[in-house]
Amino acid sequence: MKILLIEDSRRLREALGHGLRRLGYTLVTAADGEEGYRLASTQSFDIIILDLMLPKLDGLSVLRRLRAEKCDTNVLILSARDTVEQRIEGLRSGADDYLVKPFSFEELVARLQALTRRRFGTRSPRIVVGPLTVDTAGRVAYVDGEPANLTAREFAILEYLAFHRDRVVSRAQLEEALYEDRFALASNAVESAICLLRKKIDRPGRPSLIQTRRGLGYILTEAAEMFGDTQE
Amino acid sequence: MNKRPSIQRRLVVLACGVLLVLGITSGYVTYRVVRQNLTRTFDLGLRTKARTLLSAVRIEADGRLELEYSDESMPEFLPSPHAEYFEIRDSAGQLVEKSKSLGLRELVTKPKHKHRNYAVKDIRLPDGRRGRAVRICGWPTLDEDETDGRPTSGTAAGRVCVVVARERETLDQALAMIAASLAFGSLLVAVGGAAALMLVVRLGLAPLLALAQKMEKLGPDDLDYQLTTPTLPRELVPIAERLEQLFARLRSAIERERRYTSDVAHELRTPLAELRTTLEVAACWPEDLALVKTSLEQALGSVGEAQALVDTLLELARKGDAATPPPVHPVNCRKIIDEELRKLAKVAEVRGIKFSWLDDCPSDQFKILANKDLFRGIIRNILSNAVEYAPEETEIQLKIFEAENQKIWIEVRNQAPDLTAEDLENMCQPFWRKDPARSDRQHSGLGLTVTQALCKIMGIHLFLELAQDNVLVVRLEASKPCDVEEH
Numbered sequence: 001m002k003i004l005l006i007e008d009s010r011r012l013r014e015a016l017g018h019g020l021r022r023l024g025y026t027l028v029t030a031a032d033g034e035e036g037y038r039l040a041s042t043q044s045f046d047i048i049i050l051d052l053m054l055p056k057l058d059g060l061s062v063l064r065r066l067r068a069e070k071c072d073t074n075v076l077i078l079s080a081r082d083t084v085e086q087r088i089e090g091l092r093s094g095a096d097d098y099l100v101k102p103f104s105f106e107e108l109v110a111r112l113q114a115l116t117r118r119r120f121g122t123r124s125p126r127i128v129v130g131p132l133t134v135d136t137a138g139r140v141a142y143v144d145g146e147p148a149n150l151t152a153r154e155f156a157i158l159e160y161l162a163f164h165r166d167r168v169v170s171r172a173q174l175e176e177a178l179y180e181d182r183f184a185l186a187s188n189a190v191e192s193a194i195c196l197l198r199k200k201i202d203r204p205g206r207p208s209l210i211q212t213r214r215g216l217g218y219i220l221t222e223a224a225e226m227f228g229d230t231q232e
Numbered sequence: 233m234n235k236r237p238s239i240q241r242r243l244v245v246l247a248c249g250v251l252l253v254l255g256i257t258s259g260y261v262t263y264r265v266v267r268q269n270l271t272r273t274f275d276l277g278l279r280t281k282a283r284t285l286l287s288a289v290r291i292e293a294d295g296r297l298e299l300e301y302s303d304e305s306m307p308e309f310l311p312s313p314h315a316e317y318f319e320i321r322d323s324a325g326q327l328v329e330k331s332k333s334l335g336l337r338e339l340v341t342k343p344k345h346k347h348r349n350y351a352v353k354d355i356r357l358p359d360g361r362r363g364r365a366v367r368i369c370g371w372p373t374l375d376e377d378e379t380d381g382r383p384t385s386g387t388a389a390g391r392v393c394v395v396v397a398r399e400r401e402t403l404d405q406a407l408a409m410i411a412a413s414l415a416f417g418s419l420l421v422a423v424g425g426a427a428a429l430m431l432v433v434r435l436g437l438a439p440l441l442a443l444a445q446k447m448e449k450l451g452p453d454d455l456d457y458q459l460t461t462p463t464l465p466r467e468l469v470p471i472a473e474r475l476e477q478l479f480a481r482l483r484s485a486i487e488r489e490r491r492y493t494s495d496v497a498h499e500l501r502t503p504l505a506e507l508r509t510t511l512e513v514a515a516c517w518p519e520d521l522a523l524v525k526t527s528l529e530q531a532l533g534s535v536g537e538a539q540a541l542v543d544t545l546l547e548l549a550r551k552g553d554a555a556t557p558p559p560v561h562p563v564n565c566r567k568i569i570d571e572e573l574r575k576l577a578k579v580a581e582v583r584g585i586k587f588s589w590l591d592d593c594p595s596d597q598f599k600i601l602a603n604k605d606l607f608r609g610i611i612r613n614i615l616s617n618a619v620e621y622a623p624e625e626t627e628i629q630l631k632i633f634e635a636e637n638q639k640i641w642i643e644v645r646n647q648a649p650d651l652t653a654e655d656l657e658n659m660c661q662p663f664w665r666k667d668p669a670r671s672d673r674q675h676s677g678l679g680l681t682v683t684q685a686l687c688k689i690m691g692i693h694l695f696l697e698l699a700q701d702n703v704l705v706v707r708l709e710a711s712k713p714c715d716v717e718e719h
Contacts (some may be wrong), residue, residue, distance in 0.1 A: 010532045011506040018523055019513035080501035083494070101505035105512035
């Protein structure tokens with residue numbers, strides 16, 4: 001999942017950056033409203049974490065501009081403004097959630113997960129694809145009930161594919177969603193990551209859960225490949 | 233039970249009391265007048281009869297007195313249960329004639345003033361009833377046949393006195409009935425009047441009661457309630473207007489307090505959020521020693537900021553609530569300013585800021601009445617603000633002089649290209665910063681608030697002006713000391 005964090009407090013940016021990246025989220029940060037707005041309107045994000053009192057352009061203005069431009073990215077407001085009126089104003093301006101500072105990091109992560117599920121139309125935090133279970137809340141994947149030892153990056157790829165199960169996800173989509181700077185990536189970064197992931201979740205004698213559609217991308221599905229084995 | 237005095241109750245009680253006294257007095261006076269008239273009419277009847285009888289007394293030729301009278305002409309003097317009485321006596325008091333109703337009895341009347349021609353009094357009648365008697369004295373008529381038409385008065389037979397009496401029960405009954413009617417009427421008037429008064433008072437005080445009820449229902453959130461309405465009586469308009477003014481001031485004070493509390497909460501929440509998130513993230517991956525180390529450093533930075541903020545807030549609270557003003561003494565302001573300038577010299581040098589005195593201000597010439605330590609704090613804050621916020625490579629100008637109002641003025645001028653006139657009004661507000669996002673974490677936004685509080689408790693006036701070319705002028709106006717030793 002790719003998150004844009006617009007927050008003027010350097011320490012908070014850094015602390016959240018550490019935590020969220022360690023959990024496998026791709027994080028892009030902005031220190032003021034103008035930069036945040038520029039990033040949000042030029043790149044694709046799954047969630048925007050938005051502070052309200054920002055230099056140059058305040059958070060509510062950023063939010064209103066984005067909504068006016070039909071940007072449908074989920075926005076979570078993170079603010080020290082705690083009155084009911086302020087929370088209502090934030091939600092009515094187009095925010096999907098509102099969290100008051102100081103907050104629990106776990107709560108923030110739980111809310112991000114809920115927003116992600118909402119974005120992909122999934123209610124359960126567990127996505128089951130054949131023998132594979134992806135626990136988006138616990139950030140763990142199970143194969144035949146046994147936990148797969150995945151890195152944060154591998155889990156992020158698997159989670160993204162799980163949210164798009166039975167649908168083809170292009171390499172560009174994966175790069176956009178999972179890497180902060182896709183243009184600085186090695187050309188085979190995604191292929192290598194998928195290869196390692198397959199090794200950890202596939203079982204011998206069974207078709208691969210992640211199938212490659214040549215020229216199109218990858219698909220996480222339980223259905224058997226009809227056009228021949230495409231495992232690389 | 234509410235024991236507070238009530239205007240309505242007091243008005244009703246007073247008005248009812250006055251009404252009762254007036255009712256009793258008017259009833260009594262009316263009774264007296266009616267009684268007097270009835271008695272006079274009663275007496276007039278007796279008097280007429282007495283005159284008739286007196287005129288019927290004749291002096292015979294032999295000097296005897298004779299009453300020319302027939303029972304048929306005055307049947308009321310015949311014996312009966314309601315008989316009336318008369319008797320006629322000569323000047324010697326000898327009985328000349330009496331009514332048949334008296335029988336063998338006599339009217340026992342002893343006039344106080346025997347020489348009066350007319351007298352009236354209440355008596356006990358021979359049959360035991362209460363009665364009233366009229367006594368008339370006069371000269372009897374001389375028989376015309378005997379006097380050949382000469383006047384009869386002043387004859388040797390002397391005066392005769394006629395006493396006519398009758399029972400007065402009918403009069404007493406009439407008077408009693410009138411008295412009862414008047415008493416009952418007065419009582420009715422008093423009760424009805426009291427009820428009417430209560431209604432009138434209630435109607436008259438209705439706008440006041442309505443205003444009181446409105447006030448009673450007002451809560452802390454209803455301070456913008458409109459009390460002055462078009463129907464409010466003019467006597468209550470000044471009260472309502474004054475209350476509305478007070479409410480407006482209260483509303484503004486509450487709003488200021490809310491804003492201040494909200495600002496304090498906001499300013500404290502940000503370092504707290506940093507602290508909590510930093511530590512929670514570190515706690516999630518304790519094996520990552522680099523992360524833990526960085527997190528602890530970040531946490532210490534946040535704690536330092538929060539502590540500095542709390543210290544400043546406490547200082548502000550202490551200074552703002554100072555019950556007794558600090559001791560003040562003559563202070564050499566130029567000397568203190570020079571000392572503070574030396575402390576800021578390095579910071580100013582880094583930013584290319586220079587200081588210059590506009591006039592020649594001898595170090596020992598200008599002394600003000602102040603607390604030395606607090607004044608130093610004021611100067612430090614003003615100068616450090618000027619050094620930090622003035623554009624790089626500019627000049628800060630200083631000036632001390634004695635103004636026409638006999639006060640010492642200390643001015644600090646620096647370039648402030650981004651400041652507006654509106655900013656000047658808010659600069660002393662707690663947590664104000666030019667950047668509405670308040671991202672500048674090096675400054676709490678309380679410096680000028682504290683400075684203003686310090687000035688206030690020492691009687692120093694702080695003025696902020698935006699001069700030509702966006703030059704910010706911070707001016708302190710302080711009193712000169714009398715001949716007191718310098719500290």
